[in-house]
Amino acid sequence: MALRFYNTLTLRVEEFQPARDLTVRMYTCGPTVYDYAHIGNFRTFTFFDILRRVLRDRGFRLDHVMNITDVDDKIIRNATAQGKSLEEYTRVYTEAFLEDCKALRLERPEHLVRATEHIPEMVAAIRALSGKQYTYESEGSTYYRIASFPEYGKLSHNDFTGIKAGARVEVDTYDKNDARDFALWKAPKEGEPFWETEIGKGRPGWHIECSVMAMKYLGETLDIHGGGVDLIFPHHENEIAQSEALTGRPFARFWLHSEFLLVEGQRMGKSLGNYYTLRDLLSRGYQPETIRYLLASVPYRKALNFTFDGLKSAATAIERLRNFRLRLQTDAYPEGMNEKLRERTRSAERDFVASLEDDLNTAEALAAVFEYVRDMNTAMDSGEFRAGNAGPALDLLAHFDSIFEVLEPSAAAAGLSDEEVEKLIAERNRARRERNFARSDEIRQELLNQGIILEDTREGARWKRKLS
RNA sequence: GGCGCGGUAGCCAAGUUGGUAAGGCAGAGGUCUGCAAAACCUCCAUCACCGGUUCGAAUCCGGUCCGCGCCUCCA
Missing domain, CATH: 1.10.10 (Arc Repressor Mutant, subunit A)
Incomplete structure (x- = not known):
């Protein structure tokens, strides 16, 4: 079977192949570094990580770009309040984010790119859009005119033709012609930091950075663009509008979105008291691999109910796998090879891979592994297991762990040597x-x-x- | 209201080109053990509800109820 993904663009599961050669050109929306990232963020980033590993496991090469948004309204507000420069303010959270990713064993994308390092490219893109009559200016800011992009709404499957200019209450403080128009370039307000450019003083709007950085590193059409479901509209819709207006070509072939994470059945929110950063959980003594397992074990398109019971359950599940591996490594078995068990190992591996190929069905993939573990434990108890079966079994576990990566304990906390x-x-x-x-x-x-x-x-x- | 995703055992959760319900955790009872632990065995669901199609539906069709997300910043 081939790899299949659910594509938000078509609302269907489709067979995946990169457009060119065996390299997957992929862009995923990263964090806005105005605070420590929370576990909801990491649900999505863990999904990206599993996606990466499965793609590579299926023989593809990766060219993956993830952005770090280090300029936006919240960052400016907080930095200003603390009397810090943007760079000074965001450095802390950028580094924290990278540490957190490392703790969760998330692979680093081939390109980790910062918005503030691509201002000239963004300005050039905005000028090009203006040259094509997709923009207008208002009080020093530049806006994208959605009316000039007829396909607007094709990703979120919304029909905006009935929306009239001015039909909505103006919530933004900027003047726009149409409620759906969005800022490409924002003029600075009093006291705000800005870049001096050919299109005036200001800073980039949120959406333009992704279009620009994606195309700079990956070309006009991406194989995969990913993010959380909440980004479908307006962020990804706007990225499409900008990019396709610019190139006249499809911006991305596959759009993959991960569902939300709930905490104890409720939306996570600071006011609800159920808001957790990764750091919060680690400081409570939970191991990173336990969190990783829980986040990875629920298929990405299903809302994940994050609970402390779930963490406990995840830890026990990992221990079951580690126990099995320890047993393989330490017990003695009769010489030889049991061919039936050898074949059972192959079938488990086939099931494992087939599940992942089916839109990253991690729950089913785990089931394949656990069923296998039970069968092998039974064979060990009954004496059918042979020394020669240990190698293939360990190989299978290694294959499993090349995707889930939970078997190795994190650096031992203080305690006995x-x-x-x-x-x-x-x-x-x-x-x-x-x-x-x-x-x-x-x-x-x-x-x-x-x-x-x-x-x-x-x-x-x-x-x-x-x-x- | 529009768009999208769901409602399967105590909890998490797979399964929807129809054929009598994976897996993990928790629980009960066994085997093994000096006792444990680990491991194994057995037990624990008729799939939100109603109606329909069918020899047969968790899976198809119609309807109802409930939950979540997006529609303004948000993974």
Whole structure:
């Protein structure tokens, strides 16, 4: 089977192929760095990450651009209030964002680009649009005239032909001819930072940066453009209007959007007290891979209900996989190869891949892995498992982890060192040989208090660190 | 109101070209173990509701109810 994605443009699942060669040209909307990113943001960024990994797993090369919006009204407001320059203000959150991504094991796109580093390109694009009569000026700002782009609404599937100029209450403080028109270039208000350019003093509107940076690095037509569902309108609709007006060509072939994240069944909001940044969760002791697992386990097109129960459940699920891997690595099996089990490994791998190819059905992909794990554990218990089956099984786990990446523990928090653990285990082994079970259990409990779990097996005691 | 997405076991959630419901977590009972842990086994849903099509529907059609998102900044 081939890769298929649900395309917002057509509202259908379609087979995916890059337009040219095997390189996927992809643009995804990144963060606006005015604050720490929250888990809702990371739901979307985790989706991008899974998308990247699956594309590569299916043999494609990636040319992926993600923007960092480091100039917008909120940033200006906050920076001004703190008496900082834009650069000074956004640097903190940009770095925090990159750290968070790293913690969540999100791959870095080939191009991570900042809006403020592309002002000249944006100005050139706006001038080109003006040359084609798509714009008008008002009080020093430049607007895009939507009436001149008949296809407006094709992504959000809205029909705007009935909307009349002035029909809506003016909510923006800028003067526009039509409520749907949007700013390409905003004139500075008193005291606001600005760029001095050929189209006047000011700063870029939000939408133009994505059009410009996407096309600069990837060409006129992208294979994939991604973002959260809330960006479909107006952001992505406006990107299409700008880009296609400029080039006369389709801006993106596939539009992929991730659904919202809810917290305990409710929309996350600061006023509701259920607003969490990644940092909030980490400081509560949850491991990054636990969060990553939870975010990745629900297919991206379904709203994800983020709960603390869910985190606990995710941690336990990961432990099940880690236990299996530990067992593969530490238990001894009879020599040889069980061909039936070998074939079972192949079928699990096929199911795993087929699920991901089906519009990134991560839930089904996980099911394929867990079913496989159960079958292999059963085979181990019954003695059918052979030493030769361990390699393929570990390979399958590695394949799984090349997409989900949750098997390796994050840097251990402070606690006992490996050596200290081994020392205590040796002492416990002596106690057990002497059948001093009281002392033996005492040591086990002591270790457990330190987050170390002991398991006695035929090959002796093995241990692991508990995951939260 | 328009556009879009949903309503499957206690929780999360897969399955919609129709054929008698994946998986994870939690729970109950077993096996194994010095005791545990891990692992395995067994048990735990008729798919929001109503009607229709069909030999047969969670899956198709019609209707109803409910939830969420976008329609103004927002992943």
